[in-house]
Structures are given as structure tokens and as C-alpha cells.
Amino acid sequence: MGEAETWPAYLELFEEGRLAELADKFTARLSECDLCPRLCKVNRIGGELGFCRGGERALVASYGPHYGEERPLVGVRGSGTIFFAGCNLGCIFCQNYDISHGLAGKESSPEELSEIMLQLQSIGCHNINLVTPTHFLPQILSALVLAVEGGLRLPLVYNCGGYELAGILREMDGVVDIYMPDFKYWDEEVAESYSQAPDYPRRARDALREMHRQVGDLQVDDGGIARRGIILRHLVMPEGIAGTAEVAEFVAEEISKGTYFNLMDQYYPTYKASQYSQLSRRINRDEWNEALQEARRAGLRRFD
Numbered sequence: 001m002g003e004a005e006t007w008p009a010y011l012e013l014f015e016e017g018r019l020a021e022l023a024d025k026f027t028a029r030l031s032e033c034d035l036c037p038r039l040c041k042v043n044r045i046g047g048e049l050g051f052c053r054g055g056e057r058a059l060v061a062s063y064g065p066h067y068g069e070e071r072p073l074v075g076v077r078g079s080g081t082i083f084f085a086g087c088n089l090g091c092i093f094c095q096n097y098d099i100s101h102g103l104a105g106k107e108s109s110p111e112e113l114s115e116i117m118l119q120l121q122s123i124g125c126h127n128i129n130l131v132t133p134t135h136f137l138p139q140i141l142s143a144l145v146l147a148v149e150g151g152l153r154l155p156l157v158y159n160c161g162g163y164e165l166a167g168i169l170r171e172m173d174g175v176v177d178i179y180m181p182d183f184k185y186w187d188e189e190v191a192e193s194y195s196q197a198p199d200y201p202r203r204a205r206d207a208l209r210e211m212h213r214q215v216g217d218l219q220v221d222d223g224g225i226a227r228r229g230i231i232l233r234h235l236v237m238p239e240g241i242a243g244t245a246e247v248a249e250f251v252a253e254e255i256s257k258g259t260y261f262n263l264m265d266q267y268y269p270t271y272k273a274s275q276y277s278q279l280s281r282r283i284n285r286d287e288w289n290e291a292l293q294e295a296r297r298a299g300l301r302r303f304d
């Protein structure tokens, strides 16, 4: 755990030839897709689509330097963000629903995706920030091999919804330097109602344990830029439905009190949220203050 001997971490796998092997191994999974907890087992190479609606090729919705992410990612030159279309969650309050559910994206080959990574590096971004990457892991790994051959040396940010298979993450050990998962809910019924994923809480807990085992707490360089570790996001929701107290306690007790915990206040009702009374408004000041206190009471000492 902690600082890898080589940085970014994937260089070691690349030099040993294991990155290309991993890309091939993951690509083979597309013919009976089991990349995430949905375990759809569809043949994506043969044109079938599962819950996420991702096919054989990566769907890139947009890319570019992004200045709205957490400070350790943005620095002065921005985070090199690549937004993928489709998602393995079905959140009815999704703020990017045109991308995640509407599939607004361009099919991209590994060569094209690697060019995007290199372009983001050439304009000075501090990292390659893969947004909603889970369902396109094989394509990302194939592109990464080409990008490293072309000179990529930026760390990868795995920016996901937290609905991951710990076993898949384990196989990827050594690829990602910075994990940035959400931890959306503590309660299974809430996760089922609002994201169609009753197993979300336990999947997110297992994923977080594995991510922390690999990269540990967030480490930054002298300029405050993220080098390695976890940035955890938790969106505070109305009426306490996200289970902020329980999430904070779990993180403090079972992951680390030094976890960089980004408590977010920007929930607003969008997509289908207004159809659900609990979700039809923003949070109020009392709910926000309570969430802050819950994080502090849990013992977390590093949160925004």
C-alpha cells in the first residue's frame, strides 16, 4: 500500500508486458460480459447490449481539461477528463442523464482513445480522469497500452459510481493510481429504488476496501497535486436518504480516518427525480450542517 516504486503505476505492468496481457484478458470478457455486479453475460462483441448499453467500442461523450473537479486533481492546468457514455447504474436523479442513459457519445477505437489521452497530456493536464469507466475497462486498457507506447506518463483517475466488482479491481491492481468512487447510499432499499441496484451498498464497501488496499490514502506532491490514493465522494441527499452517518462511520472505522472525503452539497432534482417526493427538492441548510457534523463525529479529519 502507498507509494508505488514506479509512477505512474501502470509503467511497471507495461514494461513487464502484463498490461497488454490484461487488456487481452479483459477484452475476452466482452463476449460474456461480467465486468460489473450486473453480470449481464451478454455478448457485446456480437452486438448484444447489457444494462449499461455499452458495446464493443468505447463511447466517448466528451473530453478536455476540466476545472470543476477536486482541487488535487485540477491544479493549475486542469484534470484531463474523458466522459464515457452509458452507465451500470440507473440513478433516477442522474445529472448527466443525456450521456449515461441517452448514450450521447462517439464510438472510439483504442487508437482514437489513446490519441485523446496523449492530447490531454500534451496540453498540460495533470492526470487522465476516466469518468464512468467501468463498462469500458477492456477498451481503456487497450488504449492505455498504445498511449504508453506513445509516451503517456500521467496517472489515471478511476472516477466511478462505486458499483464495482472487487475481483475485477483486484485484477487491475497496478493500473490505477487514483481511485475516485462515489459512495451513494448505505441502505439497500434506497439503492434499489433510486439506482436499480439493491446490492450497491455491499458492492461499494467491498470496492472501497480493495481500492484502499491498492493505493491507500491520498498523497499529493509539493504543489498539492494528487499522485496516488483515494478521493471518496458522497452526495448528501434530502431527508438523510444517502445514509451519510453510516457511510462516514464505515469509512472512518473500516477504511481510514485519513480518507479524503468529499462531502457534496450540490444535489438537485433532475431527470426523473421530481416524480419522487423525497427527491424533489435540494437539501436545506440543516441537512447540510448535520451531514458535516456526522462526518466530523465519525472521526474523518480530511474532508471538503
Ligand code: SF4
Residues within 6 Å of the ligand: 033, 034, 035, 036, 037, 038, 039, 040, 041, 042, 049, 050, 051, 052, 053, 054, 087, 088, 134, 135
Ligand atoms: S459492464 Fe454492462 S454489460 Fe457488462 S455486466 Fe456491467 S452492466 Fe452488464
